[in-house]
Amino acid sequence: MLKGKTALVTGSTSGIGLGIARALADAGADIVLSGLASDEEAKALKQGLADEFGVRVGFSGANLTDPDAIEGMMGYVARDFGGADILINNAGVQHVSPIENFPVARWDLIIALNLSAAFHTTRLAITGMKEKGWGRIINTASAHALVASPYKSAYVAAKHGIAGLTKTVALEGAEHGVLCNAICPGYVYTPLVEGQVADTAKARGISEEEVKRDVLLAAQPTKDFVTVEQIGDFAVFLCSPAGASMNGAILAMDGGWTSQ
Numbered sequence: 001m002l003k004g005k006t007a008l009v010t011g012s013t014s015g016i017g018l019g020i021a022r023a024l025a026d027a028g029a030d031i032v033l034s035g036l037a038s039d040e041e042a043k044a045l046k047q048g049l050a051d052e053f054g055v056r057v058g059f060s061g062a063n064l065t066d067p068d069a070i071e072g073m074m075g076y077v078a079r080d081f082g083g084a085d086i087l088i089n090n091a092g093v094q095h096v097s098p099i100e101n102f103p104v105a106r107w108d109l110i111i112a113l114n115l116s117a118a119f120h121t122t123r124l125a126i127t128g129m130k131e132k133g134w135g136r137i138i139n140t141a142s143a144h145a146l147v148a149s150p151y152k153s154a155y156v157a158a159k160h161g162i163a164g165l166t167k168t169v170a171l172e173g174a175e176h177g178v179l180c181n182a183i184c185p186g187y188v189y190t191p192l193v194e195g196q197v198a199d200t201a202k203a204r205g206i207s208e209e210e211v212k213r214d215v216l217l218a219a220q221p222t223k224d225f226v227t228v229e230q231i232g233d234f235a236v237f238l239c240s241p242a243g244a245s246m247n248g249a250i251l252a253m254d255g256g257w258t259s260q
Protein backbone atom coordinates (compact mmCIF):
# COMPACT_ATOMS: atom_id res chain seq x y z
CA MET A 1 0.00 0.00 0.00
CA LEU A 2 2.86 2.42 0.80
CA LYS A 3 5.21 1.25 -1.94
CA GLY A 4 7.05 4.21 -3.45
CA LYS A 5 6.74 6.28 -0.25
CA THR A 6 9.60 7.09 2.13
CA ALA A 7 8.95 7.31 5.87
CA LEU A 8 11.32 9.11 8.21
CA VAL A 9 10.71 7.88 11.76
CA THR A 10 12.58 9.78 14.46
CA GLY A 11 13.67 7.88 17.57
CA SER A 12 13.22 4.52 15.86
CA THR A 13 16.14 2.53 17.23
CA SER A 14 13.82 1.09 19.90
CA GLY A 15 10.34 1.09 21.41
CA ILE A 16 7.42 2.84 19.73
CA GLY A 17 9.46 4.34 16.88
CA LEU A 18 10.83 0.96 15.88
CA GLY A 19 7.31 -0.51 16.08
CA ILE A 20 6.00 2.21 13.74
CA ALA A 21 8.96 1.79 11.38
CA ARG A 22 8.34 -1.98 11.20
CA ALA A 23 4.62 -1.52 10.48
CA LEU A 24 5.29 1.07 7.74
CA ALA A 25 7.97 -1.18 6.20
CA ASP A 26 5.51 -4.08 6.29
CA ALA A 27 3.11 -1.84 4.33
CA GLY A 28 5.84 -1.32 1.70
CA ALA A 29 7.37 2.06 2.61
CA ASP A 30 11.10 2.68 2.42
CA ILE A 31 12.30 3.69 5.87
CA VAL A 32 14.81 6.14 7.29
CA LEU A 33 15.54 5.18 10.89
CA SER A 34 16.85 7.72 13.39
CA GLY A 35 18.18 7.64 16.90
CA LEU A 36 21.19 7.43 19.13
CA ALA A 37 22.96 4.16 18.29
CA SER A 38 26.45 2.85 17.66
CA ASP A 39 27.50 2.17 14.06
CA GLU A 40 27.14 -1.59 14.65
CA GLU A 41 23.64 -1.21 16.15
CA ALA A 42 22.55 1.04 13.29
CA LYS A 43 23.94 -1.36 10.68
CA ALA A 44 22.20 -4.35 12.27
CA LEU A 45 18.86 -2.51 12.52
CA LYS A 46 19.05 -1.36 8.90
CA GLN A 47 19.99 -4.79 7.61
CA GLY A 48 17.34 -6.54 9.72
CA LEU A 49 14.51 -4.33 8.45
CA ALA A 50 15.67 -4.47 4.82
CA ASP A 51 15.95 -8.29 4.91
CA GLU A 52 12.62 -8.83 6.67
CA PHE A 53 10.48 -6.48 4.60
CA GLY A 54 12.38 -6.08 1.32
CA VAL A 55 12.40 -2.26 1.51
CA ARG A 56 15.21 0.30 1.33
CA VAL A 57 16.39 1.41 4.76
CA GLY A 58 18.54 4.40 5.72
CA PHE A 59 19.71 5.70 9.07
CA SER A 60 20.48 9.06 10.66
CA GLY A 61 22.29 9.35 13.97
CA ALA A 62 21.54 13.09 14.22
CA ASN A 63 21.17 14.46 17.73
CA LEU A 64 17.70 15.96 17.40
CA THR A 65 18.24 18.53 20.14
CA ASP A 66 20.47 20.35 17.62
CA PRO A 67 18.67 22.23 14.78
CA ASP A 68 21.81 22.09 12.58
CA ALA A 69 21.96 18.31 12.96
CA ILE A 70 18.26 18.13 12.02
CA GLU A 71 19.00 20.18 8.87
CA GLY A 72 21.75 17.65 8.07
CA MET A 73 19.36 14.72 8.54
CA MET A 74 16.66 16.29 6.35
CA GLY A 75 19.28 17.04 3.68
CA TYR A 76 20.32 13.37 3.71
CA VAL A 77 16.68 12.22 3.36
CA ALA A 78 16.12 14.67 0.47
CA ARG A 79 19.32 13.66 -1.37
CA ASP A 80 19.18 9.88 -0.89
CA PHE A 81 15.41 9.24 -0.74
CA GLY A 82 13.82 12.21 -2.58
CA GLY A 83 12.44 13.55 0.73
CA ALA A 84 10.08 12.20 3.39
CA ASP A 85 6.53 11.48 2.23
CA ILE A 86 5.69 10.28 5.73
CA LEU A 87 7.22 11.99 8.75
CA ILE A 88 6.84 10.40 12.17
CA ASN A 89 7.99 12.72 14.96
CA ASN A 90 8.54 10.25 17.75
CA ALA A 91 11.87 10.80 19.53
CA GLY A 92 11.38 11.80 23.14
CA VAL A 93 12.67 11.48 26.68
CA GLN A 94 11.22 11.94 30.15
CA HIS A 95 12.41 13.45 33.44
CA VAL A 96 10.47 13.30 36.71
CA SER A 97 11.05 15.94 39.38
CA PRO A 98 9.11 18.57 41.40
CA ILE A 99 9.20 21.84 39.44
CA GLU A 100 11.17 23.68 42.14
CA ASN A 101 14.02 21.18 41.69
CA PHE A 102 13.60 20.53 37.98
CA PRO A 103 17.08 20.78 36.41
CA VAL A 104 17.05 23.68 33.92
CA ALA A 105 19.23 21.72 31.48
CA ARG A 106 16.68 18.84 31.54
CA TRP A 107 13.82 21.27 30.81
CA ASP A 108 15.76 22.69 27.85
CA LEU A 109 16.60 19.20 26.54
CA ILE A 110 13.01 17.92 26.76
CA ILE A 111 11.57 21.01 25.06
CA ALA A 112 14.26 20.76 22.34
CA LEU A 113 13.79 17.03 21.68
CA ASN A 114 10.10 16.41 22.43
CA LEU A 115 8.78 19.65 20.87
CA SER A 116 11.21 21.81 18.88
CA ALA A 117 12.63 18.87 16.89
CA ALA A 118 9.16 18.25 15.45
CA PHE A 119 8.93 21.92 14.42
CA HIS A 120 12.27 21.68 12.61
CA THR A 121 11.60 18.37 10.81
CA THR A 122 8.14 19.57 9.80
CA ARG A 123 9.27 22.97 8.49
CA LEU A 124 11.97 21.23 6.45
CA ALA A 125 9.77 18.39 5.11
CA ILE A 126 6.49 20.12 4.33
CA THR A 127 7.54 22.00 1.19
CA GLY A 128 8.44 18.72 -0.56
CA MET A 129 5.16 17.15 0.59
CA LYS A 130 3.14 20.12 -0.70
CA GLU A 131 4.94 19.94 -4.06
CA LYS A 132 4.01 16.24 -4.35
CA GLY A 133 0.44 16.96 -3.19
CA TRP A 134 0.67 14.16 -0.61
CA GLY A 135 2.18 13.95 2.84
CA ARG A 136 1.45 12.41 6.23
CA ILE A 137 2.88 13.80 9.45
CA ILE A 138 2.22 11.82 12.62
CA ASN A 139 3.42 13.05 15.97
CA THR A 140 3.84 10.58 18.83
CA ALA A 141 2.37 12.65 21.63
CA SER A 142 1.12 10.99 24.83
CA ALA A 143 -1.82 10.85 27.20
CA HIS A 144 0.19 13.74 28.68
CA ALA A 145 -0.81 15.84 25.66
CA LEU A 146 -4.35 15.74 27.11
CA VAL A 147 -3.92 15.53 30.89
CA ALA A 148 -1.09 16.22 33.34
CA SER A 149 0.65 14.30 36.08
CA PRO A 150 2.65 15.94 38.86
CA TYR A 151 6.46 16.15 38.53
CA LYS A 152 6.46 15.93 34.73
CA SER A 153 6.33 19.67 33.93
CA ALA A 154 8.65 19.66 30.91
CA TYR A 155 7.19 16.48 29.40
CA VAL A 156 3.57 17.60 29.83
CA ALA A 157 4.36 21.09 28.49
CA ALA A 158 6.15 19.65 25.45
CA LYS A 159 3.38 17.11 24.74
CA HIS A 160 0.64 19.76 25.04
CA GLY A 161 2.80 21.86 22.68
CA ILE A 162 2.93 18.98 20.20
CA ALA A 163 -0.87 18.89 20.24
CA GLY A 164 -0.96 22.58 19.26
CA LEU A 165 1.69 22.10 16.59
CA THR A 166 -0.29 19.16 15.18
CA LYS A 167 -3.47 21.23 14.81
CA THR A 168 -1.63 24.17 13.22
CA VAL A 169 0.22 22.01 10.67
CA ALA A 170 -3.04 20.20 9.89
CA LEU A 171 -4.64 23.51 8.90
CA GLU A 172 -1.65 24.65 6.84
CA GLY A 173 -1.28 21.35 4.95
CA ALA A 174 -4.90 20.38 4.37
CA GLU A 175 -5.38 22.00 0.97
CA HIS A 176 -2.13 20.48 -0.28
CA GLY A 177 -2.87 16.85 0.61
CA VAL A 178 -0.65 17.04 3.69
CA LEU A 179 -2.34 15.69 6.82
CA CYS A 180 -1.06 15.90 10.39
CA ASN A 181 -2.31 13.95 13.40
CA ALA A 182 -1.06 13.04 16.87
CA ILE A 183 -1.22 9.61 18.50
CA CYS A 184 -1.47 9.80 22.29
CA PRO A 185 -0.51 6.48 23.89
CA GLY A 186 -0.98 5.62 27.52
CA TYR A 187 1.53 3.20 29.05
CA VAL A 188 3.25 1.23 26.30
CA TYR A 189 4.77 -2.17 26.83
CA THR A 190 8.39 -1.60 25.79
CA PRO A 191 11.42 -3.62 26.92
CA LEU A 192 12.15 -0.72 29.25
CA VAL A 193 8.78 -1.12 31.01
CA GLU A 194 9.21 -4.90 31.08
CA GLY A 195 12.39 -4.42 33.14
CA GLN A 196 10.60 -2.02 35.49
CA VAL A 197 7.87 -4.57 36.15
CA ALA A 198 10.33 -7.24 37.29
CA ASP A 199 12.33 -4.78 39.42
CA THR A 200 9.25 -3.31 41.10
CA ALA A 201 7.81 -6.75 41.82
CA LYS A 202 11.02 -7.73 43.56
CA ALA A 203 11.32 -4.45 45.47
CA ARG A 204 7.71 -4.51 46.75
CA GLY A 205 7.36 -8.25 47.20
CA ILE A 206 4.29 -8.47 44.97
CA SER A 207 3.60 -10.35 41.75
CA GLU A 208 4.40 -8.94 38.31
CA GLU A 209 0.67 -8.98 37.53
CA GLU A 210 0.01 -6.83 40.63
CA VAL A 211 2.75 -4.39 39.60
CA LYS A 212 1.23 -4.02 36.15
CA ARG A 213 -2.35 -3.63 37.41
CA ASP A 214 -1.95 -1.67 40.66
CA VAL A 215 1.25 0.32 40.17
CA LEU A 216 1.95 1.05 36.50
CA LEU A 217 -1.56 0.76 35.12
CA ALA A 218 -3.42 2.33 38.04
CA ALA A 219 -4.69 5.10 35.72
CA GLN A 220 -5.27 2.90 32.65
CA PRO A 221 -8.81 1.42 32.96
CA THR A 222 -8.20 -1.58 30.67
CA LYS A 223 -5.30 -2.56 32.98
CA ASP A 224 -3.48 -3.55 29.86
CA PHE A 225 -0.46 -2.00 28.17
CA VAL A 226 -0.72 -0.41 24.75
CA THR A 227 1.59 -2.34 22.40
CA VAL A 228 4.01 -0.94 19.85
CA GLU A 229 2.31 -3.15 17.24
CA GLN A 230 -1.05 -1.46 17.92
CA ILE A 231 0.55 1.97 17.51
CA GLY A 232 2.33 0.85 14.33
CA ASP A 233 -0.92 -0.42 12.82
CA PHE A 234 -2.67 2.84 13.77
CA ALA A 235 0.07 4.83 12.00
CA VAL A 236 -0.38 2.69 8.87
CA PHE A 237 -4.14 3.37 9.03
CA LEU A 238 -3.48 7.13 9.18
CA CYS A 239 -1.35 6.79 6.01
CA SER A 240 -3.97 4.70 4.22
CA PRO A 241 -6.88 5.88 2.05
CA ALA A 242 -9.24 5.02 4.94
CA GLY A 243 -7.43 7.61 7.08
CA ALA A 244 -7.63 10.41 4.53
CA SER A 245 -10.22 12.42 6.47
CA MET A 246 -8.28 12.29 9.73
CA ASN A 247 -6.55 15.64 10.13
CA GLY A 248 -5.57 17.68 13.17
CA ALA A 249 -6.83 14.92 15.45
CA ILE A 250 -5.32 14.33 18.88
CA LEU A 251 -5.95 10.62 19.11
CA ALA A 252 -6.01 8.95 22.51
CA MET A 253 -4.82 5.33 22.51
CA ASP A 254 -4.73 4.83 26.23
CA GLY A 255 -7.24 2.19 27.34
CA GLY A 256 -9.55 4.95 28.62
CA TRP A 257 -7.01 6.81 30.81
CA THR A 258 -7.99 10.29 29.56
CA SER A 259 -11.73 9.55 29.72
CA GLN A 260 -11.60 9.84 33.52
Ligand code: NAD
Pocket (backbone or CB within 6 Å): 010, 011, 012, 013, 014, 015, 016, 017, 034, 035, 036, 037, 062, 063, 064, 065, 090, 091, 092, 093, 113, 114, 140, 141, 142, 143, 184, 185, 186, 187, 188, 189, 190, 192
Ligand atom coordinates in the same frame (compact mmCIF):
# COMPACT_ATOMS: atom_id res chain seq x y z
P1 NAD B 1 12.54 4.72 23.77
O1 NAD B 1 13.45 5.17 24.86
O2 NAD B 1 12.35 3.24 23.53
O3 NAD B 1 12.97 5.39 22.37
C1 NAD B 1 13.40 6.72 22.30
C2 NAD B 1 14.07 6.94 20.96
O4 NAD B 1 14.51 8.30 20.88
C3 NAD B 1 15.32 6.07 20.74
O5 NAD B 1 15.39 5.68 19.38
C4 NAD B 1 16.45 7.03 21.06
O6 NAD B 1 17.68 6.72 20.42
C5 NAD B 1 15.88 8.33 20.52
N1 NAD B 1 16.51 9.52 21.10
C6 NAD B 1 16.66 9.83 22.41
N2 NAD B 1 17.33 10.99 22.53
C7 NAD B 1 17.63 11.41 21.27
C8 NAD B 1 18.32 12.53 20.72
N3 NAD B 1 18.85 13.48 21.51
N4 NAD B 1 18.42 12.62 19.37
C9 NAD B 1 17.90 11.67 18.56
N5 NAD B 1 17.24 10.60 19.02
C10 NAD B 1 17.10 10.48 20.36
O7 NAD B 1 11.15 5.43 24.10
P2 NAD B 1 9.64 5.08 23.73
O8 NAD B 1 9.00 4.62 24.99
O9 NAD B 1 9.54 4.25 22.52
O10 NAD B 1 9.09 6.56 23.41
C11 NAD B 1 8.97 7.08 22.11
C12 NAD B 1 7.99 8.24 22.12
O11 NAD B 1 6.75 7.79 22.63
C13 NAD B 1 8.42 9.42 23.00
O12 NAD B 1 8.08 10.64 22.36
C14 NAD B 1 7.58 9.23 24.25
O13 NAD B 1 7.34 10.45 24.90
C15 NAD B 1 6.32 8.66 23.66
N6 NAD B 1 5.47 7.91 24.60
C16 NAD B 1 5.95 6.80 25.26
C17 NAD B 1 5.11 6.09 26.14
C18 NAD B 1 5.56 4.84 26.89
O14 NAD B 1 4.84 4.37 27.80
N7 NAD B 1 6.71 4.23 26.56
C19 NAD B 1 3.81 6.55 26.35
C20 NAD B 1 3.37 7.69 25.67
C21 NAD B 1 4.20 8.34 24.79
